[in-house]
Amino acid sequence: MLDRLATAIDRHCVGLGSDTGIPRLSLVAVDEPVEPTGQLYEPMICFVAGGAKRTTAGDLGYVAHAGEMLLTTIDLPVGVDLEKVPFRSAVMQLDGEALADLLVELEETGPAAPPVTEGQVSAPMTPELVDAVARWVELLDTPEDIRPLAGRIETEILYRLLRSSLGVVLRRWALADATTSRVREVARWICERYTEPLSIDAIAAVAHMSPASLHRHFKATTGMSPLKFQKHLRLQEARRRLVAGEATAAQIAQAVGYVSATQFSREYRSAYGLPPGQDAARLRARLNHVRTKRIDRG
Numbered sequence: 001m002l003d004r005l006a007t008a009i010d011r012h013c014v015g016l017g018s019d020t021g022i023p024r025l026s027l028v029a030v031d032e033p034v035e036p037t038g039q040l041y042e043p044m045i046c047f048v049a050g051g052a053k054r055t056t057a058g059d060l061g062y063v064a065h066a067g068e069m070l071l072t073t074i075d076l077p078v079g080v081d082l083e084k085v086p087f088r089s090a091v092m093q094l095d096g097e098a099l100a101d102l103l104v105e106l107e108e109t110g111p112a113a114p115p116v117t118e119g120q121v122s123a124p125m126t127p128e129l130v131d132a133v134a135r136w137v138e139l140l141d142t143p144e145d146i147r148p149l150a151g152r153i154e155t156e157i158l159y160r161l162l163r164s165s166l167g168v169v170l171r172r173w174a175l176a177d178a179t180t181s182r183v184r185e186v187a188r189w190i191c192e193r194y195t196e197p198l199s200i201d202a203i204a205a206v207a208h209m210s211p212a213s214l215h216r217h218f219k220a221t222t223g224m225s226p227l228k229f230q231k232h233l234r235l236q237e238a239r240r241r242l243v244a245g246e247a248t249a250a251q252i253a254q255a256v257g258y259v260s261a262t263q264f265s266r267e268y269r270s271a272y273g274l275p276p277g278q279d280a281a282r283l284r285a286r287l288n289h290v291r292t293k294r295i296d297r298g
Contacts, residue, residue, distance in 0.1 A: 001127055002067055005134040006049040006088040012140045013088075016287075020140055022150045024093040027137070029086070035286050036081040038236035040191065041072040043094040043173070045161070047125060047133050051087030055080055055120060058223025058232075062122045067130075071166050073173045074119040075187045076222055077232035090137050092157065099174040102158050108171065119221045123165040132157045182207045183221050186214070190226060194233035195257035200226060234258065235271050242280035243287070249276040 012020060013029035020027060030051070041055075052065040056079040063083065064070040072078075073094075125133075136153045139146050161170055176184065186207045190198065203226045204211040218226050234256040241252045253264035253276075268276045 001130045001134065002049050005047070005090065005130055005137065008134055008137040008140070009049055009088045009090055012137065021143060022136065022139060022146055024095060024154065025136065025150075026091045026093075028089045028091065030082055031086045033085055034082060035283055036079055038232070038239060039078055039080050040233065040236060041076045041078050041120075043074065043096070044072050045092045045094065045166075046070045046072075047090045047092070047130075049088040049090065049130075051082060052084040053080060053082050053087060053089075056223075057119060058219070058225075058228065060118060060120065060223030062120050064122045067125055068122055069125050069129075069166070070120060070122045071169060072120050073169065074184050074221060075191050076119045077229065077236055078120075090133055092133075092154070094173070095154075095158075096174055098155065099158055099170060102155060102162070103171065103174055106159075106162070108162075119223070121166060121169050126160065126164055129157065129160045129164060132160055179217055180221075182209065183214075183217050186218065186226065187222065187229065190230050191233060194230050194237070195255070197257070198227070198230055203227075231267065235268060238264070238268065238276070239272065239279070239283075242276055243283045245280075245284075252276075 009027045010029055012018075013027040016030050016034075017028040018026060028046075046053075046064060047069050048064045048066050050066050052063060053070075054061060054063045055070065057076050062070060065084070132153060136150065136157060139150055139153070158170075161167065172180065186203060189206050190203065200211045200215070204214045207214050209217070215225055218224075218229070222229055224232065238252050238256045241247065241255070242249065246252065247255070249265070250261045253261045258264040265275055268279070272279050274282065
């Protein structure tokens, strides 16, 4: 069953990863080892059909192998390291409204089960879930079927997720209590303002929490403090722009919110092991090599 899903992903993934004609579905296919990358995850579920990946957020880390899924419940800057290739995955962006509607239909709108605070959780996929995800991806073989069937299969996937070991976490995500909602809102608020000077007092005011309470709940969910969360966002975006060759390191440092280019270079090197220019050149060369290999293989 996993081979069927991996093959369907392989047929339709363009480059290393790509969106698709199916709403909320994207695909990832990587054949050779690549440098660990920083990415901003939105609430989503990654269904791993082949290989394995490790994600790290602050003090928290998870590994998802073939046959497992990784749920992200909050906007979260993570480090991604593919531990085993070839890697194949289908990624579903979570639709909170659809999940809440399904819970109403199932009459499961009561209090969520015991708290699960982490922003990411991994679990095995059931055979029924793998089958549903494979059928969802295979709709790309017959585009005329996407409009009438994609939403129905997505609902089936959500139903099977609620019946899986991730059901507790998904119910809590859809029926979030006040504290969980505030942490989620603060994370989104920082993502939208990461280039601005932010203080812990200002962030706590947005959350309507004391600084100490915000720090405790935010770190339990994301693995890092709010200000470290902001720094990760700045460095990830700076790295993306450097690899794309959009501007000089000094210009990019200023664009992502650094006042001091020296501080930017120091924090960048601490995060990625090399000065900005050298790291970007190395990444560009590696990515070009991987893309060329995939094109040749295709």
